[in-house]
Amino acid sequence: MKPKTQNMARNLAGSILLLVNLTSFSNAQMSSATQILTLSVKELNAIDLVGGEIDLQINRVSETTNQPLPAENAGSRLLWTSNGENRKITVATNNTAARFSLRIIAKNVSTSGSSATEVILNGDAPKDLIRSVSRSSGSCTIKYIAAADVSEGTGTEHHLVTYTITGG
Amino acid sequence: MKKSIFGITLLAACVLMINGAYAQASANQTVNLSVNTVYKIATSGNPGALTVTTGTAGTDALTSVSDASTTYSITQNFGPTVKITANLDAVLQSGYTLQLNLASSKGTSAGTVDISNTSTGSGVSVVTGIGMGADAGKSITYTFSALASAGTLTSTTKTVTLTLTN
Numbered sequence: 001m002k003p004k005t006q007n008m009a010r011n012l013a014g015s016i017l018l019l020v021n022l023t024s025f026s027n028a029q030m031s032s033a034t035q036i037l038t039l040s041v042k043e044l045n046a047i048d049l050v051g052g053e054i055d056l057q058i059n060r061v062s063e064t065t066n067q068p069l070p071a072e073n074a075g076s077r078l079l080w081t082s083n084g085e086n087r088k089i090t091v092a093t094n095n096t097a098a099r100f101s102l103r104i105i106a107k108n109v110s111t112s113g114s115s116a117t118e119v120i121l122n123g124d125a126p127k128d129l130i131r132s133v134s135r136s137s138g139s140c141t142i143k144y145i146a147a148a149d150v151s152e153g154t155g156t157e158h159h160l161v162t163y164t165i166t167g168g
Numbered sequence: 169m170k171k172s173i174f175g176i177t178l179l180a181a182c183v184l185m186i187n188g189a190y191a192q193a194s195a196n197q198t199v200n201l202s203v204n205t206v207y208k209i210a211t212s213g214n215p216g217a218l219t220v221t222t223g224t225a226g227t228d229a230l231t232s233v234s235d236a237s238t239t240y241s242i243t244q245n246f247g248p249t250v251k252i253t254a255n256l257d258a259v260l261q262s263g264y265t266l267q268l269n270l271a272s273s274k275g276t277s278a279g280t281v282d283i284s285n286t287s288t289g290s291g292v293s294v295v296t297g298i299g300m301g302a303d304a305g306k307s308i309t310y311t312f313s314a315l316a317s318a319g320t321l322t323s324t325t326k327t328v329t330l331t332l333t334n
Contacts, residue, residue, distance in 0.1 A: 029205050029333075030331055030332060032209065032331045032332070033210050037214070037218060038324070038326075039264070040218075041220040043320045044316075046223050083314070137223075137228040
C-alpha cells in the first residue's frame, strides 16, 4: 500500500473509532433524581388471647381422698409479638378475695420465652408467666386449673384474668 | 393621438417591469437542525416518614406502612428501550424491607419491587420499555415493613435514586 493510501486508511480508521466512541457516549446518557426517605420502627408489644370465656366446675370428688377433684381447661391460646428487648408476660386477676384456688400453666411455649411452671392467682400483684421475650413472636397453650377444699364449701367466683406484655 | 398614448403607456409598463426584475435579489442559508438525546427525570419531592407502629400478636411480620404522596415525571427521545432503575445509597439492615412501585403509561411497570438490597451501582429495574415522549405526574409508592425479630429502628435516612437510562 502506498504511503498516501496508508495515511488515508489510518485517518478513516481513526474517524470510525471516534464515531464509535461518540456513539457509546451517547448511549450512556442518563438522568437521575433522588428522594430522601425517613424510616423508623417503634417499639411495639402486642398480645392476644384466643379461647373465649372459660367455665370451670368442680363437681367430682376423689374416691381415695374424698376431696373435690380439680377442674381443668386447656382450650385457650396466648399469642404475642414484641420487637423490644427482655420483655415478659405477666398474668393477674381482678378477684382479690377468691376462696377457691385458680392456677395457670403456660404449655407448649413456642420460639423464645421461658415459662414459669405454674402461677397461682390470688389477687396480689401480677405474676410472671413467661420471661425472656425478646424480638420475637410466639404462642403457648394456657391451662387453667381450679381447685377447692371441702372446707371451702360451695359457691361461684368470677375472675377477669389479664395478660400483659411488659418490661422484664 | 390615441395610438401615441397607448404607446407611451406600454413603454412605461415595460420600463417598470424591467426595473422590478432588476430589484429582485436572493440569498441562501443552510440551516442545520439537530435534536440531541434528551433524558430527564424528576420527582415531586420527598415522601413522608415511614414508621412502623403496630403488629399482630403471634406474627413476626409487623404491619407495613405505605406512602404514595409523591410523583415522578420523565421526558426522553432516545427510543423505546429506555428504563428506570432504582437504588438505595446503602442496603437496608436484615429484617427490614423497602419496596417501590412506579406507575407508568409510557412503559411497563415492574410492579412492587424490593429495593432493600440495592446500593449505588446495583439498581433494579422498576419501569422498562419506556417509549419516546413524556410521562408526567406518575405515582411513586413506597412500602416499608419490618420483622419483630429485627427489633426497633431509630429514625434512619435513606436516599433513593431513580435513574432514567437505556
